[in-house]
Structures are given as C-alpha cells and as structure tokens.
Amino acid sequence: xxxxxxxxxxxxxxxxxxxxxxxxxxxxxxxxxxxxxxxxxxxxxxxxxxxxxxxxxxxxxxxxxxxxxxxxxxxxxxxxxxxxxxxxxxxxxxxxxxxxxxxxxxxxxxxxxxxxxxxxxxxxxxxxxxxxxxxxxxxxxxxxxxxxxxxxxxxxxxxxxxxxxxxxxxxxxxxxxxxxxxxxxxxxxxxxxxxxxxxxxxxxxxxxxxx
Amino acid sequence: xxxxxxxxxxxxxxxxxxxxxxxxxxxxxxxxxxxxxxxxxxxxxxxxxxxxxxxxxxxxxxxxxxxxxxxxxxxxxxxxxxxxxxxxxxxxxxxxxxxxxxxxxxxxxxxxxxxxxxxxxxxxxxxxxxxxxxxxxxxxxxxxxxxxxxxxxxxxxxxxxxxxxxxxxxxxxxxxxxxxxxxxxxxxxxxxxxxxxxxxxxxxxxxxxxx
Numbered sequence: 456x457x458x459x460x461x462x463x464x465x466x467x468x469x470x471x472x473x474x475x476x477x478x479x480x481x482x483x484x485x486x487x488x489x490x491x492x493x494x495x496x497x498x499x500x501x502x503x504x505x506x507x508x509x510x511x512x513x514x515x516x517x518x519x520x521x522x523x524x525x526x527x528x529x530x531x532x533x534x535x536x537x538x539x540x541x542x543x544x545x546x547x548x549x550x551x552x553x554x555x556x557x558x559x560x561x562x563x564x565x566x567x568x569x570x571x572x573x574x575x576x577x578x579x580x581x582x583x584x585x586x587x588x589x590x591x592x593x594x595x596x597x598x599x600x601x602x603x604x605x606x607x608x609x610x611x612x613x614x615x616x617x618x619x620x621x622x623x624x625x626x627x628x629x630x631x632x633x634x635x636x637x638x639x640x641x642x643x644x645x646x647x648x649x650x651x652x653x654x655x656x657x658x659x660x661x662x663x664x665x666x
Numbered sequence: 667x668x669x670x671x672x673x674x675x676x677x678x679x680x681x682x683x684x685x686x687x688x689x690x691x692x693x694x695x696x697x698x699x700x701x702x703x704x705x706x707x708x709x710x711x712x713x714x715x716x717x718x719x720x721x722x723x724x725x726x727x728x729x730x731x732x733x734x735x736x737x738x739x740x741x742x743x744x745x746x747x748x749x750x751x752x753x754x755x756x757x758x759x760x761x762x763x764x765x766x767x768x769x770x771x772x773x774x775x776x777x778x779x780x781x782x783x784x785x786x787x788x789x790x791x792x793x794x795x796x797x798x799x800x801x802x803x804x805x806x807x808x809x810x811x812x813x814x815x816x817x818x819x820x821x822x823x824x825x826x827x828x829x830x831x832x833x834x835x836x837x838x839x840x841x842x843x844x845x846x847x848x849x850x851x852x853x854x855x856x857x858x859x860x861x862x863x864x865x866x867x868x869x870x871x872x873x874x875x876x877x
Binding site for chain 1: 748862
C-alpha cells in the first residue's frame with residue numbers, strides 16, 4: 456500500500472468496505488483468487504471501477520490472474536485501518552442504542568463497544584450483553600481512562616449537538632450520529648450522520664422518477 | 667419543477683433531503699427566506715453546490731433575494747416524491763426491526779408502517795406501537811391487499827436474499843436492507859443497503875489517514 460492521495464471519495468471507501476465483505480465470503484467458500492469482474496458483479500459496479508478504486512492505494516493482483524483473495528483481504532483491511540480493534544462508546548441506551556450494542560456486525564469487524572451511557576436513571580445499570588449502561592456524567596472520566604476512538608450517538612435530536620461538543624472536548628475525533636439533526640464539529644473531527652428517513656427518501660425519489 | 671435528467675447522483679438526492687431538514691428548521695423558527703449560502707453552511711457544502719443541486723430540477727429563488735423557505739420546502743418535497751404518504755412494511759421484528767417500527771422520523775416524513783412480519787412464533791402477535799407483528803407467511807397476501815411501496819428488511823443475512831426474491835415477486839419495487847449481506851435484485855427494483863459496520867469503517871479510514 457502506498458500513501459493515498461489526500462482526498463479519496465467516500466464512495467470509494469464505501470465500495471472497498473463492500474469488496475471486503477464479498478472477499479470474506481469468497482474466502483469462507485474456499486475460493487483463493489478472484490477477478491475484478493467477479494468483484495464488480497457482486498458489488499453492482501464495473502471491473503474498471505474495481506481496478507480504479509484499488510489503484511489509489513497501490514498495485515494489487517496480477518494481470519490475467521486476478522487477485523489473491525487472502526492478500527486482497529489483508530490489503531483492504533490495512534487500507535481501512537482494520538488491522539487493530541477500535542474501541543467505541545455508544546451514547547444513548549434507547550431503542551437504536553440497544554440494537555447497536557448487540558449488533559454482531561460491529562464486533563466481527565473489530566469495533567468493540569467499551570462503554571454505553573445514558574442520563575435516564577431507569578436505564579443506568581441495565582445490561583446489554585456484557586455491557587452495563589453507565590451514567591452519562593461519567594463520560595468524560597471514562598473517555599480519559601479508556602480512550603475510545605469513536606463515539607456513536609443515539610441521543611434525541613435536541614441533545615445531539617451538546618453531546619457532540621462534550622465528546623469532542625474530551626478528545627474523541629470520530630462520531631457517528633443517529634439523531635436526525637444537523638450537527639457541527641471542528642474540521643479535525645470526522646462526523647457522520649445516519650438518517651434512516653433519508654434512506655427511505657432516496658427510495659421514494661427513485662420510485663417517483665422510475666420510467 | 668421540470669423533468670430531471672435520467673441520472674441524478676445519489677449524493678445530490680442525499681443533499682436535497684438534508685436541505686429539506688434545514689428548511690423545515692428555518693420554517694419552524696419563522697424564517698421566510700434563505701440564501702444558498704445559509705443552506706450551504708448548514709449542510710457543510712458550498713453555495714455553488716446548493717444552486718447546482720437545485721438547478722437539475724428547475725429554477726428556484728430570485729437572484730439577490732434567495733429562496734422562499736415555504737416554496738422551496740414544497741418544491742423539494744415534490745422532487746423527492748413526498749407529497750403523498752408511502753406505505754412501508756418492516757420484515758423482521760428483531761432489535762433493529764423493533765427500533766425502526768418505533769422510529770418517529772419515519773412517520774413525520776410520510777413513511778407509514780402498514781405491516782410488520784416475522785417467522786418466529788414467539789414474535790408473531792407482539793405489538794410495537796399500533797402495529798402487530800404478523801406471520802411472515804401472510805406477506806404475499808398482505809402485499810397484494812395493501813400494496814406497500816417499500817419493504818424494509820431487518821432479517822438475518824442468510825435469510826435476506828430469499829426475502830428480497832419474495833417481496834420482488836410480490837411486486838415491491840423498493841427495498842431497504844439492514845442485513846450485512848450482498849444482495850441482488852432486478853434492474854427495475856431499487857435496492858439499498860444500510861450497513862452500520864460500513865459507517866464505522868469510513869470513520870476508521872478517516873482516523874487512520876488523518877494528518
């Protein structure tokens with residue numbers, strides 16, 4: 456892997472994450488090599504796109520022989536930064552927070568929930584799997600002690616910006632928010648928002664404008 | 667609104683959905699006009715991008731006067747196809763399905779959950795808000811009767827492709843899947859996948875490659 460250019464489009468990273476899933480499936484089935492065409496078909500894209508996405512990060516595979524499945528898995532994991540586990544805190548133990556705390560897809564990809572927080576006394580002390588919900592007032596001291604790298608916010612919209620400010624002040628540089636609210640963070644913090652309604656709106660658009 | 671070109675990038679639709687959220691906030695605060703610069707600042711983009719996104723769909727706003735908040739809300743709702751409600755079924759009443767069934771953001775945007783399904787006898791008959799979980803075997807007859815336009819799949823990965831095939835055969839043309847599995851659908855079906863792990867992987871990438 457060589458140093459990638461400064462601005463890789465998010466769509467490229469998203470496709471790499473998808474290729475990684477398919478490669479892991481191929482590996483589980485005992486397949487040792489894969490062509491860009493096979494990867495493209497699984498991902499609903501073109502082989503030229505697969506080759507272009509990978510070319511940002513180095514030279515992979517051999518002309519006419521395709522990619523070694525194991526090698527390409529290792530390379531994409533390195534590109535995405537998944538060779539080591541990432542400690543994550545979940546803030547908000549409502550329905551979405553609870554679903555995420557038990558989402559198997561996180562731990563299998565190396566994202567380890569090291570803490571879960573809520574300010575509701577009825578929720579503090581509840582257990583989700585092996586995680587006990589702690590008082591949100593403990594957040595700053597816990598962040599200082601356990602250094603989670605990513606905070607997942609599952610708090611109500613009206614509490615979301617205040618919580619972004621708190622975790623940023625405590626030193627967290629990556630935030631994933633499920634609150635349907637516009638949020639601001641400093642330039643050196645990566646802030647992503649997942650909005651379930653937006654996903655449905657994109658479908659509504661495609662249904663409305665279908666031929 | 668004029669007829670948009672055949673291929674509008676998903677990122678454009680995603681931004682329109684975001685602008686709509688900000689516009690509704692502006693309206694709630696009593697603001698009657700907004701500049702492309704204000705919309706751009708809220709959305710973390712540029713005013714040129716705001717004007718370009720809107721220009722695909724017609725001519726909005728007046729030079730020097732900005733956009734009328736109410737008018738632009740109506741126009742974007744029309745573009746996204748949100749002037750009428752969309753009936754939605756949720757398939758899978760596990761943790762994510764249950765969280766989505768009670769997600770207020772859906773109904774406030776016009777997405778109405780008209781049915782919820784599971785094949786687990788322990789879940790059939792359970793109520794989430796006003797929705798009772800029905801036997802997944804009833805799915806085809808219910809789709810024929812109630813004509814949901816969008817199916818949200820919250821089933822395990824190994825069941826996901828089979829369920830896609832079933833709802834497609836029953837006539838559903840838009841699917842949102844939360845299963846972390848590669849899925850295929852015919853070209854005339856819009857299939858979107860939300861993968862929580864991918865969202866964290868994009869953050870891991872940005873943390874790994876931060877200056």
